[in-house]
Amino acid sequence: MNVSVENLGPCKKLLRVEVSVEKVTKAFDEVTSQFTRQAQLPGFRPGKAPRHLVAKNFESRIQEDTRRRLFEESYREAAQEQKLRILTTLDVEEQSFGRGQPFGYTVTLEHAPEFELPTYKGLSAKRETAAVSDADVDRALTTLREQQVKYNEVTRPAQTGDVVVVHYAGTCEGKPLTDFNPTARGLTEKRDTWMLIAEGFFIPGFTEQLVGATAGDKRTVKVTFPEGFVIAELVGKEGVYEVEVTSVREKILPELNDEFAKSLGASDLEQLRQGVRRDLQNELNFRAKRAVRDQLLRQLLEPLTFDLPESVLATETRNLVYNIVNENQQRGIAKELIEEKKNEIFQSAQNSARDRVKAAFVLNRIAEIEKIGVDRQEIAQRITLLAQQNQMAPDKMVKVLQERNAFPEIQQDILTGKVLDWLELNAKVEEVPAAAAPAA
Numbered sequence: 001m002n003v004s005v006e007n008l009g010p011c012k013k014l015l016r017v018e019v020s021v022e023k024v025t026k027a028f029d030e031v032t033s034q035f036t037r038q039a040q041l042p043g044f045r046p047g048k049a050p051r052h053l054v055a056k057n058f059e060s061r062i063q064e065d066t067r068r069r070l071f072e073e074s075y076r077e078a079a080q081e082q083k084l085r086i087l088t089t090l091d092v093e094e095q096s097f098g099r100g101q102p103f104g105y106t107v108t109l110e111h112a113p114e115f116e117l118p119t120y121k122g123l124s125a126k127r128e129t130a131a132v133s134d135a136d137v138d139r140a141l142t143t144l145r146e147q148q149v150k151y152n153e154v155t156r157p158a159q160t161g162d163v164v165v166v167h168y169a170g171t172c173e174g175k176p177l178t179d180f181n182p183t184a185r186g187l188t189e190k191r192d193t194w195m196l197i198a199e200g201f202f203i204p205g206f207t208e209q210l211v212g213a214t215a216g217d218k219r220t221v222k223v224t225f226p227e228g229f230v231i232a233e234l235v236g237k238e239g240v241y242e243v244e245v246t247s248v249r250e251k252i253l254p255e256l257n258d259e260f261a262k263s264l265g266a267s268d269l270e271q272l273r274q275g276v277r278r279d280l281q282n283e284l285n286f287r288a289k290r291a292v293r294d295q296l297l298r299q300l301l302e303p304l305t306f307d308l309p310e311s312v313l314a315t316e317t318r319n320l321v322y323n324i325v326n327e328n329q330q331r332g333i334a335k336e337l338i339e340e341k342k343n344e345i346f347q348s349a350q351n352s353a354r355d356r357v358k359a360a361f362v363l364n365r366i367a368e369i370e371k372i373g374v375d376r377q378e379i380a381q382r383i384t385l386l387a388q389q390n391q392m393a394p395d396k397m398v399k400v401l402q403e404r405n406a407f408p409e410i411q412q413d414i415l416t417g418k419v420l421d422w423l424e425l426n427a428k429v430e431e432v433p434a435a436a437a438p439a440a
Contacts, residue, residue, distance in 0.1 A: 010307030019103040085112035125295040130434035151249035180233040183336040320349035
């Protein structure tokens with residue numbers, strides 16, 4: 001078998017293969033014999049028809065089976081001979097095939113990048129040692145109380161920390177804000193909207209001007225749209241809002257007592273505090289672990305420079321764009337605004353995709369050397385977890401993942417986690433106080 005390889009670009013090659021006439025003839029003979037043993041022809045018992053009649057009646061199928069067998073065997077052997085880690089077969093072009101002829105073809109393919117792994121055992125990292133303080137627990141409990149907040153309507157003037165319900169209409173340079181950008185409808189006019197009187201809420205400087213207002217008051221509020229404002233066309237310009245206050249509401253938090261603790265499933269306040277402390281400590285431990293992994297990955301990847309396959313990069317970029325858009329939609333960001341930012345979203349996703357794809361190839365190579373793999377049970381457990389997180393039946397979750405072709409992504413995510421666990425287990429990790437730890 002003659003094999004040659006031509007480089008076409010980053011991680012892309014043209015593979016030329018020619019299988020000898022002798023191997024082609026042998027393959028034809030083997031396939032014809034197989035058909036002869038199974039063929040049913042009129043006037044003959046199954047498997048007893050003469051070979052030449054079988055060859056005549058099933059020639060097209062014999063040729064197709066022979067072609068497929070020769071291609072699969074020779075392609076595999078050629079990849080092994082040339083030490084190609086094939087990712088994608090982009091195109092196959094047949095040059096010659098038939099009885100008494102060599103089988104020749106070319107394949108355009110993408111392969112895994114070629115690189116030398118740096119030393120990956122015994123990497124060094126620093127792990128923060130931090131403990132949850134009483135103040136941390138108090139802040140978390142306040143957040144829990146905020147989730148059960150009530151707003152009682154009051155007749156007194158509005159104060160900082162109150163909520164005011166308002167109608168408003170805004171202009172800039174005497175024109176509606178939508179004249180500057182059509183997606184600014186919510187910024188231009190709204191009725192019966194709730195606003196917290198707090199620094200930076202809505203537009204910086206807006207709600208502070210409503211302190212002292214009572215139900216029925218009308219005020220003119222002037223603001224300057226700051227740097228980094230969501231509507232870029234308004235940055236640095238003055239906005240003028242006509243605001244009518246329809247009601248003032250006082251924020252009432254539930255009492256921090258055993259009754260409140262029971263509403264959250266704890267037996268009493270002390271048990272709630274212990275549960276909150278445990279959750280916060282788990283979060284600190286998780287962040288410390290992630291910081292260690294980030295340090296190990298940086299040491300592993302920074303010395304390496306290699307090309308990335310275009311198709312893999314494109315697929316990862318597409319997946320990240322989907323995730324970014326989906327997250328923004330769940331946060332309530334308007335489709336028009338997402339569309340307006342599509343170039344920035346794509347660029348951000350592409351940059352992240354490069355880092356992720358590079359890391360995946362390096363970690364996969366380590367997994368191959370250290371014989372780290374993913375079994376079906378681990379994938380099933382991950383699907384069950386995803387179903388629980390999305391409040392969905394496992395079989396429905398499977399269908400959603402199939403539609404998104406997400407199973408390779410799940411398998412890769414599990415494998416990445418296992419390799420990172422292995423790297424951390426084999427690393428030299430120094431425990432340091434949180435204040436002295438390097439930024440991750």
